[in-house]
Amino acid sequence: MTTGGVTDPMLVNTEETVGESTQTPYRRFLEDFCENKIAVVSFVVVVVVSMIALFAPFIAPTDPYDLSTVTVEDKALSPGMTMLSGQVAYLGTDGSGRDLLSSIFYGLRISLTVGIGSGIIALAIGVVVGLSAAYFGGRTDALIMRLVDMQLSFPAILIALVLLVTLGKGVDKTLIALIVVQWAYYARTVRGSALVERNKEYIESAQCLVLSKPRILFRHLFPNVVAPIIVVGTMQTAHAIALEATLSFLGLGMEQTEPSLGSLIANGFDYIHSGHYWITMYPGMALLVTIVAINLVGDQLRDVLNPRLQR
Amino acid sequence: MTVFIIRRLMQAGVVVVLMSFIVFSGVFLVGDPVDILISDEADEEDRERAIAGLGLDKPFHIQYLVFLRNASQGNLGDSFIFEEPALLLILERMPATFELALFALLLAVVVGIPLGMLAGLRPNSVTSKSIMTGSILGFSLPTFWVGIMMMMLFAVILGWLPSTGRGPTTTFLGMEVSFTSWKGISHLLMPAINLSLFKLALVIRLTRAGTREVIHQDYIKFAQAKGISSSRIVLVHLLKNILIPVVTVLGLEFGGLVAFSVVTETVFAWPGMGKLLIDSIGMLDRPVIVAYLMIIVFLFVVINLVVDIVYSILDPRVRLREMKA
Amino acid sequence: MNTNGSRPTLQVSHLQTSFMTKVGEVKAVNDVSFSVHPGQVLGLVGESGSGKTVTGFSIMGLLDHPGRIIGGEIQFRGENLVGATKKRWQQLRGSQIAMVFQDPMMTLNPVLRIDTQMIEAIRAHEFVSRKEARQRARDALGQVGIPSPDERLKAYPHQFSGGMRQRVSIAIALLNKPDLIIADEPTTALDVTIQAQILHEAQKLCQETGTALIWITHDLSVIAGLADDVAVMYAGRIVEYGEVDNVLDHPLHPYTHGLIGSVPSRNRRGSPLHQIPGMTPSLLNLPQGCAFRTRCPQASDICATVPDVSEPRGSGRLIRCHTPMLLTESITELSGMFAT
Numbered sequence: 001m002t003t004g005g006v007t008d009p010m011l012v013n014t015e016e017t018v019g020e021s022t023q024t025p026y027r028r029f030l031e032d033f034c035e036n037k038i039a040v041v042s043f044v045v046v047v048v049v050s051m052i053a054l055f056a057p058f059i060a061p062t063d064p065y066d067l068s069t070v071t072v073e074d075k076a077l078s079p080g081m082t083m084l085s086g087q088v089a090y091l092g093t094d095g096s097g098r099d100l101l102s103s104i105f106y107g108l109r110i111s112l113t114v115g116i117g118s119g120i121i122a123l124a125i126g127v128v129v130g131l132s133a134a135y136f137g138g139r140t141d142a143l144i145m146r147l148v149d150m151q152l153s154f155p156a157i158l159i160a161l162v163l164l165v166t167l168g169k170g171v172d173k174t175l176i177a178l179i180v181v182q183w184a185y186y187a188r189t190v191r192g193s194a195l196v197e198r199n200k201e202y203i204e205s206a207q208c209l210v211l212s213k214p215r216i217l218f219r220h221l222f223p224n225v226v227a228p229i230i231v232v233g234t235m236q237t238a239h240a241i242a243l244e245a246t247l248s249f250l251g252l253g254m255e256q257t258e259p260s261l262g263s264l265i266a267n268g269f270d271y272i273h274s275g276h277y278w279i280t281m282y283p284g285m286a287l288l289v290t291i292v293a294i295n296l297v298g299d300q301l302r303d304v305l306n307p308r309l310q311r
Numbered sequence: 312m313t314v315f316i317i318r319r320l321m322q323a324g325v326v327v328v329l330m331s332f333i334v335f336s337g338v339f340l341v342g343d344p345v346d347i348l349i350s351d352e353a354d355e356e357d358r359e360r361a362i363a364g365l366g367l368d369k370p371f372h373i374q375y376l377v378f379l380r381n382a383s384q385g386n387l388g389d390s391f392i393f394e395e396p397a398l399l400l401i402l403e404r405m406p407a408t409f410e411l412a413l414f415a416l417l418l419a420v421v422v423g424i425p426l427g428m429l430a431g432l433r434p435n436s437v438t439s440k441s442i443m444t445g446s447i448l449g450f451s452l453p454t455f456w457v458g459i460m461m462m463m464l465f466a467v468i469l470g471w472l473p474s475t476g477r478g479p480t481t482t483f484l485g486m487e488v489s490f491t492s493w494k495g496i497s498h499l500l501m502p503a504i505n506l507s508l509f510k511l512a513l514v515i516r517l518t519r520a521g522t523r524e525v526i527h528q529d530y531i532k533f534a535q536a537k538g539i540s541s542s543r544i545v546l547v548h549l550l551k552n553i554l555i556p557v558v559t560v561l562g563l564e565f566g567g568l569v570a571f572s573v574v575t576e577t578v579f580a581w582p583g584m585g586k587l588l589i590d591s592i593g594m595l596d597r598p599v600i601v602a603y604l605m606i607i608v609f610l611f612v613v614i615n616l617v618v619d620i621v622y623s624i625l626d627p628r629v630r631l632r633e634m635k636a
Numbered sequence: 637m638n639t640n641g642s643r644p645t646l647q648v649s650h651l652q653t654s655f656m657t658k659v660g661e662v663k664a665v666n667d668v669s670f671s672v673h674p675g676q677v678l679g680l681v682g683e684s685g686s687g688k689t690v691t692g693f694s695i696m697g698l699l700d701h702p703g704r705i706i707g708g709e710i711q712f713r714g715e716n717l718v719g720a721t722k723k724r725w726q727q728l729r730g731s732q733i734a735m736v737f738q739d740p741m742m743t744l745n746p747v748l749r750i751d752t753q754m755i756e757a758i759r760a761h762e763f764v765s766r767k768e769a770r771q772r773a774r775d776a777l778g779q780v781g782i783p784s785p786d787e788r789l790k791a792y793p794h795q796f797s798g799g800m801r802q803r804v805s806i807a808i809a810l811l812n813k814p815d816l817i818i819a820d821e822p823t824t825a826l827d828v829t830i831q832a833q834i835l836h837e838a839q840k841l842c843q844e845t846g847t848a849l850i851w852i853t854h855d856l857s858v859i860a861g862l863a864d865d866v867a868v869m870y871a872g873r874i875v876e877y878g879e880v881d882n883v884l885d886h887p888l889h890p891y892t893h894g895l896i897g898s899v900p901s902r903n904r905r906g907s908p909l910h911q912i913p914g915m916t917p918s919l920l921n922l923p924q925g926c927a928f929r930t931r932c933p934q935a936s937d938i939c940a941t942v943p944d945v946s947e948p949r950g951s952g953r954l955i956r957c958h959t960p961m962l963l964t965e966s967i968t969e970l971s972g973m974f975a976t
Contacts, residue, residue, distance in 0.1 A: 150326065153563070153611075153615060154608075154611060155566065155567035155570045155571065157567075157570050157571055157573065157574070158567075158570040158607065158608075158611070161570075161573065161588075161604070162333075162604055165592060165600055165604065238451065242451075242453040245453055245455075245456075246453055246454070246455055246574055249455050249574070249577075250455075250573065250574065250577055250589055251589065251592065251593060252592065262455075265455070265456060265459065269459060269578075272459065272462065272463050272467055273467060273474070275467075277463055277467075280459055281460075281463075284456045284459065284460070287453060287456060288452060288453070288456065291451050291452070291453065292447075292448070292451045292452070295447060295451040296447070299447065
């Protein structure tokens with residue numbers, strides 16, 4: 001028995017199928033999605049967080065990385081106290097005197113960029129590989145899937161560890177590690193759905209029309225494969241963000257000059273014994289809220305999209 | 312049965328060699344092999360000697376073969392910091408990591424299976440819904456952050472449990488274990504719970520899905536028709552059918568637990584292999600890093616193999632199929 | 637109806653079982669009455685959806701949510717089972733009332749050994765030692781004609797063929813010498829030769845042990861050779877009920893008539909097969925009055941009301957029909973014994 005385990009807990013489908021209505025698929029999808037209030041709230045949260053990340057330089061009260069304004073005199077101020085510059089540190093400051101709120105905004109920016117960025121690239125790779133494997137079949141397929149299974153049988157953190165240890169720290173290396181960790185999962189999902197679709201009739205008709213292979217791949221196969229990708233994509237993104245945070249926390253991921261939320265949490269960790277809990281707690285909560293919101297959205301997406309797959 | 316084992320062993324061997332190649336290439340081609348194997352503190356003369364002695368001036372494939380030969384003899388280089396064989400260092404700390412991983416696994420199973428079955432048997436109850444929500448939280452939350460929060464709450468604020476380190480150890484089956492005393496358990500508790508959370512969520516969801524599926528099968532109804540008590544139906548008929556997929560997944564996950572203990576050990580300063588790795592990374596003790604990666608890959612492959620074998624023992628249908636093959 | 641003067645093992649009176657689904661109430665069993673005496677075989681015949689299986693499950697108390705018994709009585713040896721406690725059900729099932737299911741592949745738990753599954757059936761009801769239970773299991777396997785029972789006991793279900801598995805299920809049903817066995821299409825999934833064997837053995841067993849047997853099936857030919865009485869079900873009601881020879885030779889209800897007429901062996905070669913026109917109505921959407929109305933060649937206006945149970949004089953049976961065939965018609969039309 002092969003051991004490429006699908007052990008993502010969120011993909012263990014636990015819900016019943018949903019009924020149907022007689023509207024356009026998009027309208028129906030929106031309706032079904034909005035049935036779950038929690039998912040809607042989570043979605044709003046995700047949008048808010050993304051906005052913060054996007055506009056961080058404009059909305060952050062201070063620039064925590066501007067060495068001219070940061071002073072160690074502001075070190076470890078409690079939330080609500082005022083910094084030397086007169087600015088109120090709503091969430092306090094960290095061990096180097098940086099305003100925590102601003103650090104969190106910038107940290108979110110980095111965490112999300114790396115998490116989502118790596119996801120998109122991994123997705124692109126995975127889609128190409130998965131579609132090719134499904135379309136060409138035979139030995140190509142077997143070989144690719146062997147590779148995919150082998151990689152998937154190792155825990156993500158191990159692969160990331162191996163890569164980051166050999167490559168070193170930094171944004172680009174973290175990105176590479178996260179991409180390597182994620183592509184296989186996308187490839188397998190895409191291949192799975194593509195195989196199901198491939199045997200359906202409309203592909204045969206397209207082939208009869210003697211359309212070129214790439215055209216068949218991308219114009220016909222792809223749209224029907226999109227739904228599971230969306231579901232897997234949301235979950236994977238949350239995982240990627242969490243993984244990056246974990247790696248940065250361990251001191252392996254991002255550099256100190258571009259701290260992600262994980263690095264911030266690591267920085268604050270040393271202070272909890274002395275009672276300055278906020279330095280680690282607030283970045284942690286920001287991370288938490290982001291990840292949980294994405295997961296809840298993904299959970300609802302999965303429940304809504306999956307029955308649709310069985311048309 | 313033996314043919315099956317031999318075949319799997321061969322497959323495992325291939326994977327190990329492949330992984331060693333990847334690790335080796337990664338470390339030697341991407342990084343600077345000289346830097347990796349020779350301490351930064353060596354002076355020029357020592358460097359020359361080391362380079363010659365370690366064969367770093369030889370072509371890549373020869374270096375790899377030398378590495379393999381050494382590795383098969385158990386020589387994975389010496390630590391810069393401790394000046395002991397890296398392999399030994401790691402093996403010394405393995406019992407601590409295993410203790411942690413095993414307890415985490417135990418917790419996940421002992422708590423997860425009953426909860427999952429409960430959620431599966433009464434799917435629309437409040438209990439079930441809260442268990443399922445809990446499980447979502449269980450694996451969304453990044454482990455290291457949960458660990459930090461636990462530490463803050465139980466150690467710093469409430470002071471109920473010690474925040475770091477391992478408790479006093481005794482020797483058991485030739486290894487140092489710490490669960491034999493209450494103090495040891497108090498040290499073990501938080502890290503084990505922390506490490507188990509992700510797996511717990513997984514077990515709950517798997518068990519619940521399995522329960523929902525099995526409970527509607529004809530053979531359950533037939534058991535009822537025989538007048539078998541509900542408790543026996545749940546504990547024997549249901550459980551054994553659910554256990555098979557759950558055990559398989561868990562077995563594979565044990566390797567993941569060992570790998571992931573890197574995080575928990577760092578948070579709780581638990582003196583296991585994982586902490587050694589992170590410390591070594593910080594101190595640039597590269598031989599230890601390489602040794603750790605090799606060992607853990609090897610471990611992983613062995614675990615997968617054992618799980619496959621156990622699975623075939625548990626599920627009689629698989630055993631017969633494999634025997635015929 | 638055959639009565640040998642004894643009290644019936646099972647007496648079902650005006651049983652009503654419904655499924656309260658989101659889309660409405662499905663009246664799977666709609667006022668059904670019959671009885672079975674010790675040593676007797678009752679054939680319960682009907683198409684899928686007629687309610688015969690639900691009747692069987694109702695008697696066993698094995699209805700799945702959202703099914704419920706909403707009316708009537710099930711008198712088992714004088715005790716009304718409707719509303720019995722869970723504990724009472726557990727005591728009865730497997731020891732005094734046993735059931736054999738249709739699909740032999742799934743009725744045995746694939747991960748447990750045969751002996752485990754047989755021994756637990758014994759020990760759930762009696763305090764016997766494992767050794768003794770094992771011995772009884774062994775004997776039961778021999779009783780149903782399974783060779784080398786000791787080896788078979790240690791085996792797993794998937795190592796048996798379909799026919800063997802069904803024999804094991806029957807053996808399990810017999811283990812505690814029940815007074816009533818309900819067999820729900822037990823031979824449908826098996827091939828004809830095995831079917832014949834099992835039928836024959838079933839008959840023999842009932843005669844020997846005085847067990848009452850309800851044999852649920854859609855296949856009339858099975859009933860002809862096996863049963864003493866037959867009850868024909870349609871859309872949740874019994875439409876004809878009497879001694880098997882009477883009913884099969886001269887059916888009075890148009891549905892029964894149609895069923896018998898549509899059996900291929902009954903038709904002369906070359907002439908078109910008789911068929912009952914139309915399809916079984918969905919239980920959610922029954923026509924008003926007699927459910928068979930829309931397909932009945934004899935339907936008239938009066939059939940818009942539900943027919944009561946009546947006993948046409950001299951017919952020796954009960955029917956539910958406003959416009960039954962005349963006895964004389966029936967005898968002429970279906971001359972010749974139904975081949976056994």
